[in-house]
Amino acid sequence: MKTERMLTTPEIGTDPVLPPGTRGPRGWSRIRRIPALMAGGVMLLLLILLAVFIPWISPFDPTAQDLSSFLQPPSAEHWLGTDQLGRDLFTRLIYAARTDLGIMVLAEIIPFCSGIAIGLLAGYYGGWVNTIVSLVTDTFIAFPFYLIVIIVAFASGAGAKGIYITFVLVGWIVFARVSRGLAASLREQEWIASAQTLGLPGWRILLRHLLPNILPQAVVVLMTDMVGVLVAIVTLGYLGIGIAPPTPDWGTMIADGQSFMTTAWWLSAVPGFAVVYTGIALSLLGDGLADLWRRKS
């Protein structure tokens, strides 16, 4: 009986080598086999659901002050207590997730697209385009990232605008580097030469042949990069040159709570934990997606 079981149930975590002509598991069952993908997905989904439904979950206004009940410890009414102005901490925490995650996603859209476009063009066509792109990316890499962020944030004034401008300026570099490298190596593949002899134009080879092969890797990089963007948003908020109060933001929350470290340590710790939680969720998701796509090909 024991041997029978061993023959029929594949070991957990191993992917049996499939003979050509058969298909591996698809869709949901394949996703379920990757713990990192599941964990990251569930963690992020939970946060997003909370952020979307917080007006119905919490009876409190995130900016309404109630000085009669300030600095309260966690209770049944205030799940995570209240801050120095009597605002409900849980409500502010989740509204801050709205602010910070929203800016994070928006700030990455343009860099993601432009970076991939620049990288593809440079990697596929090579020549002087490639030379210029490498020169620019290498120069930017040599700069300390936060120096650029802080300079641009100062120059453009506090708020989300500075963050958007910074990432439009420097965010594309990561994606350009990744897609340039991949495009340059895929260009040597014979299916690209075949597409050329079939008389397909360059734009079509870029969009239909190279892009689908680069996108998975770029999305994995996007996940890790978003963690960096989030930390940058929070850092700017903490330094007072990011999101302006009273808009809830994890960075300003951490900074505000600092004065009450000895009496109400959770004021800083909870938003700090939220940043770590989101970071872990995104990293797991990135790892899981990489795993998923690696198994597929």
Next chain:
Amino acid sequence: MSADLRIEHVQVRYGGFTALHDLTLHVPANTTLGLVGESGSGKSTLARAVAGLIVPAEGRMTLGGRALDKRRSREQRKQIQMIFQNPDASLNPRHSVRGILSEALLFHKMTRGRAQTEQRCRELLEQVRLPADSLDKYPHEFSGGQRQRIAIARALSVEPELLIADEPTSALDVSVQRDVLELFLEIRERLKLTVLFISHDLGVIHAVSDTVAVMRQGELVEFAPKERFFVRPETEYGRELLAAVPKMPIAAGSAERNLTF
């Protein structure tokens, strides 16, 4: 459809290195030129130059009397198709077989409507003897030999006049090599194609060629009808190549019969 290929004084340089020196060749319509030579001899460079994948520094090429420009038009590219050595790299891993076979058909508007495209894809699969249900599969679901068949079907989709085969069987298992080669010969006869066939395997060259060209260090050292080359090679290098073939008694006089693939 078939056309002759004429290569006149073609020279290819990579930076300071000259990969092809002043090469002149003629492949008559509906014949096969077998191109042999050790690696680095310029065989693949010649193939890629003919296919328009690299631009020669000097010289001119014509196909069926019409000049092939340095910057090829889409029409000119379509006339010459290439089959590559490595079946793992010759198909886009993210495209289904239907996508691979229909892409050029749709782009060049060679078929009208969905039904006709589907019909043409099935015909192409039939030509390379693959089942019609292959259309929805992806390259990783096929063996090396099957992938090479798909690559052949893709090349045929644009109805080329000249087919370049760059070591199409050397990455395959010996048992599969024969099948793919037989298929290749059959298609060549049926479609009356002019072929440039590259191989370092003299047995294969003997089986497919009408004419044999021997290359060494970017130059053409021997260019002769197959019968003459395999019996009486003109150059010392040609004799060396033939002598290097294992277990093939060239000197025995019955070379013709023993040299099979």
